[in-house]
Amino acid sequence: MRKLLPILLLTALLILGIAGYMDRDLFSKNRDSDNDGIPDVLEETKYNTDPFKPNYLLYYALQKLPEEDAIRFKDVSYNESSKGLVDLLASLLTEKTSLDLDLALDLIVLDKTVNESERILFAESFLNPGSVEVSTSFLVGASYMTFWKMENYGNWALTQYHPILGQYRSNDPAIASNHIRQAREHGIRFFYLDFGWIRPGSRCDLAAQNGLLSSPNIHLINFFMFYFPDAVTGQDWSIGETALFSDFEYMATHYMSHPQYLRIEGRAVVVIVNLPDYWRAYGVSGTNELFLGLKEVMMEKYELDLFIIGGVWPDSSADFLETGPRVFDGVTVWGNLWDSLGNKAITSYDEYAERYVGIWKSWHKICEGEGISFVPLAKPGFNNTPYLRFGQELRVITRDVKRFQLLLGEARNLSSRPLNMVLIFTWNDFNEGTSIEPTIEYGFSYMEAVQLVFAQEEEYVEIQNP
Numbered sequence: 001m002r003k004l005l006p007i008l009l010l011t012a013l014l015i016l017g018i019a020g021y022m023d024r025d026l027f028s029k030n031r032d033s034d035n036d037g038i039p040d041v042l043e044e045t046k047y048n049t050d051p052f053k054p055n056y057l058l059y060y061a062l063q064k065l066p067e068e069d070a071i072r073f074k075d076v077s078y079n080e081s082s083k084g085l086v087d088l089l090a091s092l093l094t095e096k097t098s099l100d101l102d103l104a105l106d107l108i109v110l111d112k113t114v115n116e117s118e119r120i121l122f123a124e125s126f127l128n129p130g131s132v133e134v135s136t137s138f139l140v141g142a143s144y145m146t147f148w149k150m151e152n153y154g155n156w157a158l159t160q161y162h163p164i165l166g167q168y169r170s171n172d173p174a175i176a177s178n179h180i181r182q183a184r185e186h187g188i189r190f191f192y193l194d195f196g197w198i199r200p201g202s203r204c205d206l207a208a209q210n211g212l213l214s215s216p217n218i219h220l221i222n223f224f225m226f227y228f229p230d231a232v233t234g235q236d237w238s239i240g241e242t243a244l245f246s247d248f249e250y251m252a253t254h255y256m257s258h259p260q261y262l263r264i265e266g267r268a269v270v271v272i273v274n275l276p277d278y279w280r281a282y283g284v285s286g287t288n289e290l291f292l293g294l295k296e297v298m299m300e301k302y303e304l305d306l307f308i309i310g311g312v313w314p315d316s317s318a319d320f321l322e323t324g325p326r327v328f329d330g331v332t333v334w335g336n337l338w339d340s341l342g343n344k345a346i347t348s349y350d351e352y353a354e355r356y357v358g359i360w361k362s363w364h365k366i367c368e369g370e371g372i373s374f375v376p377l378a379k380p381g382f383n384n385t386p387y388l389r390f391g392q393e394l395r396v397i398t399r400d401v402k403r404f405q406l407l408l409g410e411a412r413n414l415s416s417r418p419l420n421m422v423l424i425f426t427w428n429d430f431n432e433g434t435s436i437e438p439t440i441e442y443g444f445s446y447m448e449a450v451q452l453v454f455a456q457e458e459e460y461v462e463i464q465n466p
């Protein structure tokens with residue numbers, strides 16, 4: 001027995017040593033130096049975070065989300081707003097939403113903090129897709145750009161403002177669906193699409209058809225075409241008047257045949273931008289004859305009766321309305337913006353608004369006398385800073401959402417009855433700073449301005465200075 005005692009003692013010590021080593025190894029694997037719930041070994045080897053700096057939001061996200069989604073919240077501050085954002089994402093992932101949330105979330109957590117306004121903006125953008133639209137008797141619309149991630153000028157690196165939907169692609173019907181919902185909830189009843197400088201079959205053209213027109217809720221909104229003269233009268237690459245007819249035939253089959261194309265008493269609406277360019281090329285009477293011929297061709301070939309709104313400059317003569325047979329059903333003011341504002345680098349929004357209310361009043365009176373409709377077009381601002389690198393001169397109209405609301409009130413006043421149409425330029429040109437789409441910088445403030453002005457009784461109530 002005495003001989004066995006050393007052996008038994010040695011065996012016991014060996015067992016205790018192994019057990020201690022195992023305990024130390026287990027402790028090492030479970031060590032949580034910062035008490036955030038995540039073992040140090042995972043912070044060091046898997047998540048690449050500091051094991052001595054608490055990552056409470058990451059731990060919270062790991063309990064709610066798949067790991068690949070939770071990891072985006074590492075090193076983000078932990079508060080009620082950031083927890084709420086995690087909860088929102090968890091509910092959306094459960095519903096298997098088709099919206100692309102990645103870029104919007106990455107933008108919000110980029111500065112490693114989440115505030116309540118960001119959480120609310122995210123919630124308003126991605127939740128409640130079936131919200132009731134705002135009812136309004138006014139035809140209010142915004143210019144809808146389709147170049148994002150389609151062309152070089154659709155490069156998000158150029159933008160000054162950041163939509164809460166993130167850096168989206170214009171050909172994504174899910175994004176268009178969200179745009180439609182936002183627009184209808186705030187009183188916007190149609191989008192209008194550029195064409196002319198956008199060519200048939202181009203990426204921007206196809207993005208409009210595959211994105212906006214393919215949206216699952218396109219039935220909730222109307223659209224029409226905003227036709228630029230580049231292909232007809234442009235100096236660099238114009239095709240001539242044949243381009244006008246071929247472009248309209250393309251639009252007839254690819255756009256105007258769509259059930260949501262905007263019609264006024266059965267007539268397909270189109271804006272002809274920059275009429276002065278046509279006058280220089282064909283003369284006033286020649287331009288009227290050109291568009292009269294276009295209307296006849298569209299009726300004969302496609303049974304499309306066009307409702308044409310002519311885009312004039314602020315200082316244009318109204319002679320074109322008195323020359324020959326009636327061609328134009330309405331007028332809007334477009335083009336020659338900087339000459340009308342004195343060619344200054346920076347113009348305050350007050351100056352722009354005051355100048356254009358005067359211009360609108362003059363054209364409203366002319367259109368009333370001619371028995372046609374006047375359609376005001378308002379911009380929420382302008383800033384071409386991103387294009388200075390390409391040789392453009394600085395041109396800025398400062399932003400002022402309260403003054404924009406007042407200007408929309410004037411536009412409502414001066415839009416001809418019974419058409420009641422007002423154009424806003426633009427929904428989403430972030431490069432030139434003319435957008436009203438909700439952004440991180442401005443939230444829904446521009447959308448709410450539209451809603452406040454137009455979602456009222458039909459009889460106009462004067463807008464008071466907010």
